[in-house]
Amino acid sequence: MSPLFFTGALLVCFLAVNAQKKLNASNDALKKETIANIQSKYDDYKKIALQIWDYAEVGYKEVKSSALLQQTLKDNGFTVQAGVADIPTAFVASYGSGKPVIGILGEFDALPGMAQEAVPEKIAIAGKIAGHACGHHLFGTASVAAGIEIKKLIEQKHFSGTIRVYGCPAEEGGSGKVYMVRAGLFNDVDVVIHWHPGDGNAVTMTSALANTSAKFRFYGLASHAAAAPEKGRSALDAVEAMDYMVNMMREHVPQETRIHYVITNGGKAPNVVPDFAEVYYYVRHPNRDQVKSIFERVVKAANGAAMGTETKMEYEIIGGTHDLLLNKTLAEDMQLNLEKVGGVSYTPEEIAFGKKLQTSFSYKVPAVEDAATVKPLKVETDAGGGSTDVGDVSYAVPTVGMRAATWIPGTPAHSWQAVACGGTDIGIKGLMVAAKTMALTAIDLYTNPSLIDKAKEEYIKAKGDYQYKALLGDRKPALNYRD
Numbered sequence: 001m002s003p004l005f006f007t008g009a010l011l012v013c014f015l016a017v018n019a020q021k022k023l024n025a026s027n028d029a030l031k032k033e034t035i036a037n038i039q040s041k042y043d044d045y046k047k048i049a050l051q052i053w054d055y056a057e058v059g060y061k062e063v064k065s066s067a068l069l070q071q072t073l074k075d076n077g078f079t080v081q082a083g084v085a086d087i088p089t090a091f092v093a094s095y096g097s098g099k100p101v102i103g104i105l106g107e108f109d110a111l112p113g114m115a116q117e118a119v120p121e122k123i124a125i126a127g128k129i130a131g132h133a134c135g136h137h138l139f140g141t142a143s144v145a146a147g148i149e150i151k152k153l154i155e156q157k158h159f160s161g162t163i164r165v166y167g168c169p170a171e172e173g174g175s176g177k178v179y180m181v182r183a184g185l186f187n188d189v190d191v192v193i194h195w196h197p198g199d200g201n202a203v204t205m206t207s208a209l210a211n212t213s214a215k216f217r218f219y220g221l222a223s224h225a226a227a228a229p230e231k232g233r234s235a236l237d238a239v240e241a242m243d244y245m246v247n248m249m250r251e252h253v254p255q256e257t258r259i260h261y262v263i264t265n266g267g268k269a270p271n272v273v274p275d276f277a278e279v280y281y282y283v284r285h286p287n288r289d290q291v292k293s294i295f296e297r298v299v300k301a302a303n304g305a306a307m308g309t310e311t312k313m314e315y316e317i318i319g320g321t322h323d324l325l326l327n328k329t330l331a332e333d334m335q336l337n338l339e340k341v342g343g344v345s346y347t348p349e350e351i352a353f354g355k356k357l358q359t360s361f362s363y364k365v366p367a368v369e370d371a372a373t374v375k376p377l378k379v380e381t382d383a384g385g386g387s388t389d390v391g392d393v394s395y396a397v398p399t400v401g402m403r404a405a406t407w408i409p410g411t412p413a414h415s416w417q418a419v420a421c422g423g424t425d426i427g428i429k430g431l432m433v434a435a436k437t438m439a440l441t442a443i444d445l446y447t448n449p450s451l452i453d454k455a456k457e458e459y460i461k462a463k464g465d466y467q468y469k470a471l472l473g474d475r476k477p478a479l480n481y482r483d
């Protein structure tokens with residue numbers, strides 16, 4: 001290398017480092033301002049989140065919740081396209097133009113049977129059929145908050161590019177995002193940011209279980225169960241025979257498999273042989289091909305049950321989601337931002353609420369004050385215990401996500417304790433952590449194109465030559481799956 005070339009290379013390197021330093025410094029100021037801006041709207045977002053908590057609408061029926069988030073975005077200058085992907089409550093809100101296109105996912109569906117007061121003891125709300133046991137009221141609101149803040153940067157600080165907030169219905173079993181992916185709504189997006197409520201603050205480096213769910217329906221012959229049992233063929237017998245076979249199958253499936261079911265219809269009266277019965281199944285495994293083959297065996301059990309009980313069987317695929325493709329490049333960036341934002345600190349009253357709530361758990365729980373900490377970034381090798389339709393988005397575009405402490409440490413998702421926390425400032429404080437961290441991560445993406453390039457490179461490598469195909473096939477959205 002000639003000395004002149006060496007000096008030149010050194011100079012380029014110096015300039016690049018300097019430019020990055022300058023960028024970091026100006027980003028730092030911008031990030032502080034963004035954190036303060038989001039915090040200043042605490043009461044506004046609290047009002048929206050608690051309103052959705054109160055609506056507690058289940059999958060594909062989130063009419064009021066979706067409308068409220070859409071209106072908030074419209075009031076803040078977004079253009080909203082509603083009813084996308086043949087789903088009335090799905091929407092895409094957009095601001096700005098050109099590249100990069102950054103998407104933020106928001107959810108808002110509640111869980112049936114989970115109505116609960118915002119108190120630290122189990123008290124159901126009379127007459128209410130659902131509750132936000134997965135914190136999706138916070139999820140949707142934080143994503144809208146982050147989107148609005150990014151919109152302001154495009155408008156006021158002349159960031160170039162587009163911000164989109166995706167209103168994603170029916171995450172709980174309805175696989176809403178799968179239809180949105182299938183409709184090509186993410187085709188031109190560079191990076192998608194998401195989050196999920198939780199009992200701690202951490203950037204997600206754990207994949208998810210791929211799954212397929214289906215309702216198996218059996219049709220028999222009704223008759224008097226005592227006077228003419230020989231004339232009847234019990235659809236409930238078929239469900240029980242199927243369940244028995246599947247339960248035996250558990251011994252002969254790969255270790256990480258998860259299979260669960262509920263009988264959604266088992267007849268109406270013991271003295272009538274049921275002529276109709278239905279069972280709702282989930283099959284999960286970290287590997288989507290395993291899910292496909294195990295699901296085929298479950299269908300065989302259903303066919304066998306129908307044959308042996310002389311009933312007829314049909315099944316309907318309800319949902320299906322991919323595993324989650326992780327992106328370390330983006331996760332490392334989000335981690336820095338989450339650390340900058342920090343965790344959640346509670347007032348003495350909230351600590352008292354948390355301690356009382358924790359007495360309802362039968363296992364050892366972390367300290368309430370753990371919500372103030374941010375977990376170090378850790379690449380997990382197992383796929384975790386859950387499934388998410390974000391998995392399908394992660395096969396369409398590089399994604400990055402996190403959890404924020406919206407629930408008292410030790411609180412599991414899908415519990416009355418999660419509903420209770422989500423109805424108080426404990427939940428709202430976690431919402432703030434998520435909104436701020438997502439907005440800060442977006443700032444990095446708009447100001448540092450090489451971050452997107454690097455993330456894309458990693459994404460392409462991780463995806464390999466896999467051609468995405470939805471695990472729920474080409475069915476239309478199961479808009480009535482909660483009926």
Ligand SMILES: [Zn+2]
Pocket residue numbers: 134135136171196
């Ligand atoms: Zn959830």
